[in-house]
Amino acid sequence: MPATKPPVPAYDPANPLFVQPDRSILVETFNPRYAAARDAIAPFAELEKSPEHIHTYRLSNLSLWNAAAAGFTSAEMIAVLQKYTKFPLPPNIPTDIEETVSRYGRVKLERFDEKRLRLVCEEKALLEELARQPKVKAYLGEKLDTISYAVDSGHRGVIKLSLIAVGYPAEDLAGYVEGTPLPTALRTIARSGLPFNVRNYQRESADIFYAGGDVKGGSGVIVLPCGAGKTVVGIVAMSLVQKSTLVLTTSVTAVKQWRREILDKSDLKDDQVTEYTGDKKEIGQVTVATYQIITYRPDKDEDFPHFKLFSERDWGLIIYDEVHLLPAPVFRVTAQIQARRRLGLTATLVREDGRESDVFSLIGPKKYDVPWRELETQGWIASASCAEIRTALPSEGRMEYAVAELRDKYRIASENPAKDDIVAQLLKRHAHERVIIIGQYISQLKRLSERFNLPLITGSTKNDEREELYGQFRRGELRHLVLSKVGNFAIDLPDANVLIQVSGTFGSRQEEAQRLGRVLRPKPNGETAHFYTLVTRDTRELEFAQHRQMFLTEQGYSYAIADESELMNIVATEPAPATVKTVASDAVMK
Numbered sequence: 001m002p003a004t005k006p007p008v009p010a011y012d013p014a015n016p017l018f019v020q021p022d023r024s025i026l027v028e029t030f031n032p033r034y035a036a037a038r039d040a041i042a043p044f045a046e047l048e049k050s051p052e053h054i055h056t057y058r059l060s061n062l063s064l065w066n067a068a069a070a071g072f073t074s075a076e077m078i079a080v081l082q083k084y085t086k087f088p089l090p091p092n093i094p095t096d097i098e099e100t101v102s103r104y105g106r107v108k109l110e111r112f113d114e115k116r117l118r119l120v121c122e123e124k125a126l127l128e129e130l131a132r133q134p135k136v137k138a139y140l141g142e143k144l145d146t147i148s149y150a151v152d153s154g155h156r157g158v159i160k161l162s163l164i165a166v167g168y169p170a171e172d173l174a175g176y177v178e179g180t181p182l183p184t185a186l187r188t189i190a191r192s193g194l195p196f197n198v199r200n201y202q203r204e205s206a207d208i209f210y211a212g213g214d215v216k217g218g219s220g221v222i223v224l225p226c227g228a229g230k231t232v233v234g235i236v237a238m239s240l241v242q243k244s245t246l247v248l249t250t251s252v253t254a255v256k257q258w259r260r261e262i263l264d265k266s267d268l269k270d271d272q273v274t275e276y277t278g279d280k281k282e283i284g285q286v287t288v289a290t291y292q293i294i295t296y297r298p299d300k301d302e303d304f305p306h307f308k309l310f311s312e313r314d315w316g317l318i319i320y321d322e323v324h325l326l327p328a329p330v331f332r333v334t335a336q337i338q339a340r341r342r343l344g345l346t347a348t349l350v351r352e353d354g355r356e357s358d359v360f361s362l363i364g365p366k367k368y369d370v371p372w373r374e375l376e377t378q379g380w381i382a383s384a385s386c387a388e389i390r391t392a393l394p395s396e397g398r399m400e401y402a403v404a405e406l407r408d409k410y411r412i413a414s415e416n417p418a419k420d421d422i423v424a425q426l427l428k429r430h431a432h433e434r435v436i437i438i439g440q441y442i443s444q445l446k447r448l449s450e451r452f453n454l455p456l457i458t459g460s461t462k463n464d465e466r467e468e469l470y471g472q473f474r475r476g477e478l479r480h481l482v483l484s485k486v487g488n489f490a491i492d493l494p495d496a497n498v499l500i501q502v503s504g505t506f507g508s509r510q511e512e513a514q515r516l517g518r519v520l521r522p523k524p525n526g527e528t529a530h531f532y533t534l535v536t537r538d539t540r541e542l543e544f545a546q547h548r549q550m551f552l553t554e555q556g557y558s559y560a561i562a563d564e565s566e567l568m569n570i571v572a573t574e575p576a577p578a579t580v581k582t583v584a585s586d587a588v589m590k
Helices: 034-041 061-069 074-084 092-103 124-131 153-165 200-210 230-241 252-265 305-312 328-335 356-362 372-377 395-403 406-414 418-429 442-452 463-475 509-517 540-548 550-554 564-571
Strands: 017-019 024-028 046-049 054-058 108-111 116-120 143-145 148-152 171-173 219-223 245-249 273-276 286-290 317-320 341-346 366-369 384-391 435-438 480-483 498-501 529-536 559-563
Touching (some): 024 034, 046 550, 061 092, 074 092, 148 153, 153 356, 200 219, 230 317, 230 341, 252 273, 305 328, 328 356, 384 564, 418 435, 418 442, 418 498, 418 529, 418 564, 442 480, 498 509, 509 540, 529 540, 540 550, 559 564
Parallel strands (some): 108 171, 245 286, 245 317, 384 529, 384 559, 435 480, 435 498, 498 529
Antiparallel strands (some): 017 024, 046 054, 116 148, 143 148
């Protein structure tokens, strides 16, 4: 007899999801079950739109494959949708999920000999179909038997990209080169004299990354909020792999921070951990380098001279910090080094260039993710109060904006001088707190720096001067600091608890997440972090601001929306009680 299908649940008005045949999911944000449903679908659905009352998610192929790689089954995903759907699921949705999830791993890459891999597919017809795809055919060698082809080891990365492009992501079981041994142990008492304990989620994420040892373990992406200690996850991974390691990160400041943390929390010695930057080029057993130096070339017609760093040592692990920012040239070289273990660290897999599938193929699938609000509830990151404060252009600026070319309108709105008075009020309100003012446009930041007599750090600030100012901020000698976009990533200012965003990079969701992360380090007395974004009303900046906030909506944050005349009401507001600890105003982000 045929298997009995489970009964289709009846209409449940208490549930928040509308699952539609086109794979989109509408979610009622005002529904009491919203938070639980959001957290349940987040591992396998992507947020697309977030207007006030209804958010839109999508079941994309990549989101389903990431979930499958992390161990979710299609049955588990369907069960989540059935639990929270208001109406019965459209008949095609369970079938689509099962079909898409089943495509992950039907093609496998295995080690064949020293120079070749073996592409294996047990389904002979599917193998022949794939072998005729132009994107795949170019990288196939001889046919070994009825279910496999030989593949040159140097094509390991590009054939994975090709397979995901035709809808059949490969499971890479070809293993890794050993790499040069490097015994690495974690300290229990840090070099600084403070106790060091790895948090449970840090240990769990590193263990999941390494699970499978030399075959399945050792490639993938860990997604954790800013301030949750992703550097520690990298150090724990180093202690598991026990091999020489190359760390790539976003700036010289981040390089120095990584080196400090590695020396503080592991038993590695000073001469074993080196820096490879524009200022200093030393290659050690652990080398920390910037993406900028890796992608530097004196002439655009020449090759990248520092790509040689990837072959200077027999690396057993390569760590990509802020992997969502990986430059295109680094994707190119990463495709050539697939035999090295690869760990990507990020707060968000959102890429503004749409190359998330390249991260999946070349670094590895998402192995671990944890909701920001879950860590906030546990006290590992600070609770955050988010507010968007809107102001108008002055009358003289309004005409300039009206007649400006489209490409200039955003900058005119972003540099609105009316924002300066709002900054003044916020600095007065938070006079005794650690405040970062951050923005996109140097002329605007210089104006604020001069008006309030505050130090300004930009890309042209010398590294020694940068480090000195950051040090003064950490020690409390300096309470307010103005930063350009160099402050988006990997600056170690744990006591910062107020951030005022005066301008940003168009509609960048990843930048919004990173900037909030600057103030999410847990505070000694459980203080709330404050994140203000200043936006010019009735301009293109408002449109971009709504898009920027989408990622944080998915994480459970909402923005109080206020006019400048309501400013003091907003800054006096504390997070709502119970589980939702953000400011919940009458309007949330669009």
